[in-house]
Amino acid sequence: MTSFTEENYLKIIYKLSAETDSEISTNAVAELTQTKAASVTDMLRKLSEKQLVIYQKYQGVRLTKKGETVALKVIRKHRLWEVFLVDKLGFNWDEVHEIAEELEHINSDKLVQQLDEFLGFPQFDPHGDPIPDKHGRMPESAYKNLSEILINQEVVMMGVAQHSTNFLQYLAKIGLHLGVNIYIVEINDFDKSLTIKIEGSTQCFISYEVAKNLLVKSISMDED
């Protein structure tokens, strides 16, 4: 059995692994778990004994198959609960992360199964993140970062790569909601910042930092 805390470590290591190909550093984990490096070292040793991660001191860490399975289950639960909160209980997408952080640790295979069915087997959570199926398989997400899109090419806003309440509320303020059509009016060569046009709203200016965190799909491949 894996504890609440162990599950959080595994989830965080999984997320960090998705970004880099090499081992994850102790400090990187410490930052996301909001703990100190010394605590992480202790936990990594423990997870290693349980065969959930490959860890050698000073060499960083990566998940074993077994650890990845646990992480994917937690992520699956997190994202399903987010769908529940938004679709069924009427929460805004920027309010659900913290609650889902608690719900994701409830243990019952039947609960997850029934919830999935109740929600209509959703493939993506309210932020556009893919939901692993019960075998841990992720649906193909054909989304791109807005920062990779050409000028004047119309795209649909499909998700975000960052979930902080701050960021999501900023998007709401400038009128960037899921499903809205947008296109790039101008790219500033100097700092890669963008002027974009949001359908049914005025133009607005966003930094490269923000653009990198926006997931969109082209209008052409609209059916899904």
Next chain:
Amino acid sequence: MTSFTEENYLKIIYKLSAETDSEISTNAVAELTQTKAASVTDMLRKLSEKQLVIYQKYQGVRLTKKGETVALKVIRKHRLWEVFLVDKLGFNWDEVHEIAEELEHINSDKLVQQLDEFLGFPQFDPHGDPIPDKHGRMPESAYKNLSEILINQEVVMMGVAQHSTNFLQYLAKIGLHLGVNIYIVEINDFDKSLTIKIEGSTQCFISYEVAKNLLVKSISMDED
């Protein structure tokens, strides 16, 4: 803030208080928390420092107003989640207790509020227990124990006073479901055991122990 564990103690003290008028003993709490008396003593001291209970050593314990409020919130959440699991996710009433024991500790006023609304502000959980409203008020439950009912008086099965999976599965086996009509055919003076007739089924024999844990209402006050 109250921890998961503290909330469990408060909930259990609340339930024991509903049955007796006097102070609750350390041993009684230990039995329901599945811990040893020594652990209970420690926790009672801690809860007392937090002003959640009145406790003097060797004198037993009772909840303060503040402690009662916390307990009622936990019970409210537990029962609302049980309704969700049965009504929305299709669980049987004998499968939901353990899952609700975990869900009841999720902390978010908005979550509880929205869940309540989503479920249509239910007054009773799937076992027939009353659900406290958001101010901690219990709906009037006009149910009686089957053990108080007269021979031949037709009543409707409305709930149970005990939730162990064992007990609920036993009821299912003998055909005692929520909402079914029953009446007492015969009372055995010797041990107060009963022969009852279940509508659409054969007669069956139940012990006084079982009868005490069955909640029923008279047919006459049938509307609501």
Next chain:
DNA sequence: ATATTTTTTTAGATTTGTCTAAAATTGATT
């Protein structure tokens, strides 16, 4: 009213997950 039994509390230890401060290792710089 004294002795015995039961209940409750204390004392000291354990587990989980965390911390700080110091030591060890790695890696970067000259």
Next chain:
DNA sequence: AATCAATTTTAGACAAATCTAAAAAAATAT
């Protein structure tokens, strides 16, 4: 290659919640 800086680990401590065994108090019985 030697030094310095950054990262990581060790050592020892702490808080929460639990335990066992022994002591203290209360309840019961003789």
